[in-house]
Amino acid sequence: MSIKGQGYIVGAFEHPTRKAPDLSVAQIHAESAAGALADAGLTKDDIDGYFCAGDAAGMGPISVVDYMNLRLSWLDSTDVGGTSYIGAVGHATAAIMAGKCNIALITLGGRPRSEGVQTGTGQRAGNPQVADSPWESHFSPATTNVYGMVAARHMHEYGTTSEQLAWIKVAASHHAQWNEHAMLRNVVTVEEVVNSPMVSTPLHRLDCCVISDGGGALIVTRPEIAKTLKRPLVKVRGHGESWKGQMGGDVDLSYSGARWSGAAAFAEAGVKHADIKYASIYDSFTITVLMQLEDLGFCEKGQGGKFVADGNLISGVGKLPFNTDGGGLCNNHPANRGGITKVIEAVRQLRGEAHPKVQVPSCDIALAHGTGGLLGSRHGSSTLILERE
């Protein structure tokens, strides 16, 4: 049994805001939902399945669905960090296939920028009943230092350089220049990245993603309904998910959960890497992209540095156009969770609705992949392969 072809993404909407001191979190969710419904040509009353994650303030999904006043037969608030929304497309397709719902809404929204959240450097207070907290919270695992350890180890094992990592930011900036909503629209050079201030060795300020307010929403439905709508058909072809942690102390920072979620998604989709015309790759940091590209199998383990160099990720220039909206690195990382924007840009590419300067010609198969939580300690991993029908 497989969910291949059992779900279609018929609505996708990225909230235009990047700074929203005047919006509430529930409002961002609802405005995003309305945007995705309009995109699909559906209305609020059509929704009978709802999917969200930890950004939906309140008890699981309840407060946000109460704000939107939805009538639902299926609710799922699985939170595996910023990648949750990529996984939610798979969960929604499975629920649809099982007959539990027909039209599923996935939303994200948050305002860390307006709230002054120190996403990368802030230290989190310990919670004694979180299993790892009594052993770790006092060591202050902030986002940047945990990802920094992954980068340092990759450099040690494989000779990866800061310049190679910088190429990932350079490629994202080449794309972001065409996105009127992107936070960082200036094209940057490798030199500018490696000369930007060091945040946590070996990661520089420009190795990091932006901190943005924002939101997004997706609508997933069954094939029969998708074919009655007027939008281009974007089919779920494969989905995989996994997680990776410290493995009881057998810590290995050389790979991520993408090794497993990617393999599952490729197996279900029945496609090869050469078939992928466009890839949305979670980009909390440059090292996140490099690690995932290797683990998804786009290059050999340890060869990610060479793979991303010299513009190989730039649309129209390289072999694997990635994050053509500018990604989290330059465009948007709404609510500190970049999964939904990864799916949204993949949908734009498959519909031929990306910016003309970055649109991949005859883009028929695309991949969206994400890591949620901390790549270097414990994280969720989701991979989605989509096809234009």
Place this chain on the structure above:
Amino acid sequence: MGIMEDRKMPPNCTNPESDPFYAAAEEGKFMIRRCTSCKKAHWYPRAVCPFCFGSTEWEQASGEGTIYSFSTMLRSNFTMAYVTLKEGPTMMTNIVKADPEQLKIGGKVKVVFVQTDANKVPCFEPA
């Protein structure tokens, strides 16, 4: 850079599984847990073995290890690290009393307890 002035570490939190570890730390003992079934040591310490679900018991560890990876946060003035213990497991910790520019992956370190407002916590310094 020179030897970095160590920051004041935040207090640790504890739960019933970690209480004996921090009690031993007050006496300067660095404890790990090992499975009575599969005999493998693990980190962080658990009552239930993460490899076979067998039961586990405390043992005093050597406190010797090597740096698996590290990252120095410049603004906050501390070095986050994973240290691989002589007994096998790799643990998250901080490196203290060190010049970050002199630290290397594979470098030898030894445990040193740092007092927080709660308990003493196991950090490592160059051996």
